[in-house]
Amino acid sequence: MKILVTPTSFLKPENAAAKAKLEAFADEVVYNDLGRPLQAEEILERLDGVDGYVAGLDYITADVLEKAPASLKVISRYGAGVDRVDMPAATAKGIKVTNTPGTNSVAVCELAFTLMLCAARNVPKLHAAVEKGEWPRSQGVELRGKTLGIVGMGAIGKNLATRAKAFGMTVNAYDPYFDEAFAKEYGIGKLSLDEVLTTSDFISLHVPLNDSTRHMIDASKIAEMKDGAIIINTARGGIIDEQAAADAVKNGKLGGLGLDAFEQEPLIDSPLKGLDNVIFTPHTGAHTAEAVSGMGSMAVDNVIAVLSGEDCPYVLNK
Numbered sequence: 001m002k003i004l005v006t007p008t009s010f011l012k013p014e015n016a017a018a019k020a021k022l023e024a025f026a027d028e029v030v031y032n033d034l035g036r037p038l039q040a041e042e043i044l045e046r047l048d049g050v051d052g053y054v055a056g057l058d059y060i061t062a063d064v065l066e067k068a069p070a071s072l073k074v075i076s077r078y079g080a081g082v083d084r085v086d087m088p089a090a091t092a093k094g095i096k097v098t099n100t101p102g103t104n105s106v107a108v109c110e111l112a113f114t115l116m117l118c119a120a121r122n123v124p125k126l127h128a129a130v131e132k133g134e135w136p137r138s139q140g141v142e143l144r145g146k147t148l149g150i151v152g153m154g155a156i157g158k159n160l161a162t163r164a165k166a167f168g169m170t171v172n173a174y175d176p177y178f179d180e181a182f183a184k185e186y187g188i189g190k191l192s193l194d195e196v197l198t199t200s201d202f203i204s205l206h207v208p209l210n211d212s213t214r215h216m217i218d219a220s221k222i223a224e225m226k227d228g229a230i231i232i233n234t235a236r237g238g239i240i241d242e243q244a245a246a247d248a249v250k251n252g253k254l255g256g257l258g259l260d261a262f263e264q265e266p267l268i269d270s271p272l273k274g275l276d277n278v279i280f281t282p283h284t285g286a287h288t289a290e291a292v293s294g295m296g297s298m299a300v301d302n303v304i305a306v307l308s309g310e311d312c313p314y315v316l317n318k
């Protein structure tokens, strides 16, 4: 068996046991030598003879899957999102795709909360000012008493909701598969998407990127939001129309943005850069010691289970 492993954080010490397990199972394990997610051509150059592929945030397009060798049986996503895997093409080729749901939900929720607090108090700007020898006594807002609107109340959205309640926020959510029992237990309001967007001081996005969520936050949706609303996106670039969001920060409609995910990663040229109270992190929501270890061990278990012909509950395209 030959396995390709591309998430560079898989090689952190937290994954020593998972790495040893994989290396004991396989005849050959090839690691990502580029130190970043792979583009289509770069994937193909590394797929020769590969049976299992533990995949980071690589762009696994239909073209890659059509040209993939017949040996490839499983793509084991190291993480929750599968938007960068062309699922119909994988299914057509008989390649199973798995993911690691829930392994990084606390890590991402804590980053979303961090971005929300940083935007509320303008922390990055204050830090930069103090570094320069300035001492601005800026004024922010408290989260207490504010309304948080969560779009997508799955693993991450639910973790965020409970923490926001502890901070004294009113929490409402939109999710087509709304979990009524959870909402009742924690006092979360069930609203439509438009109601969430028009009534919230903070809006946090936790939906997968697909055809129904692409640009779900566009200029028209932003226009209906409360003046000064702050949007947090730790889900995927592409859910927000970045040009529309940048324009809305510039003209004062939005109070700020906290972003961990972008349409083009890494973020090089972007209308979002250089704006007041737009806070970036480099798609690092899942990068805590705990989540890296959780993603690594489940991704390894998934690839081994599929290649061993065992039942794997995390196969998304049965």
Ligand SMILES: NC(=O)C1=CN([C@@H]2O[C@H](COP(=O)(O)OP(=O)(O)OC[C@H]3O[C@@H](n4cnc5c(N)ncnc54)[C@H](O)[C@@H]3O)[C@@H](O)[C@H]2O)C=CC1
Pocket: 079, 080, 081, 082, 101, 102, 104, 105, 108, 151, 152, 153, 154, 155, 156, 157, 174, 175, 176, 177, 206, 207, 208, 209, 212, 213, 234, 235, 236, 260, 261, 283, 284, 285, 286, 287
């Ligand atoms: N920044 C990062 O490093 C990470 C980002 N993510 C992103 O966050 C997303 C959510 O992750 P989880 O909460 O773990 O997934 P999840 O599958 O537990 O939750 C997603 C929720 O979104 C809901 N949903 C689907 N379509 C919707 C729509 N059109 N409107 C509203 N709700 C909708 C689903 O019903 C589900 O409850 C992932 O798909 C991934 O893209 C996930 C992990 C790490």
Ligand SMILES: O=C(O)CCC(=O)C(=O)O
Pocket: 007, 056, 057, 078, 079, 080, 081, 082, 104, 283, 284, 286, 287
């Ligand atoms: O950081 C990673 O490698 C994966 C995080 C992520 O975006 C996901 O779980 O979908």
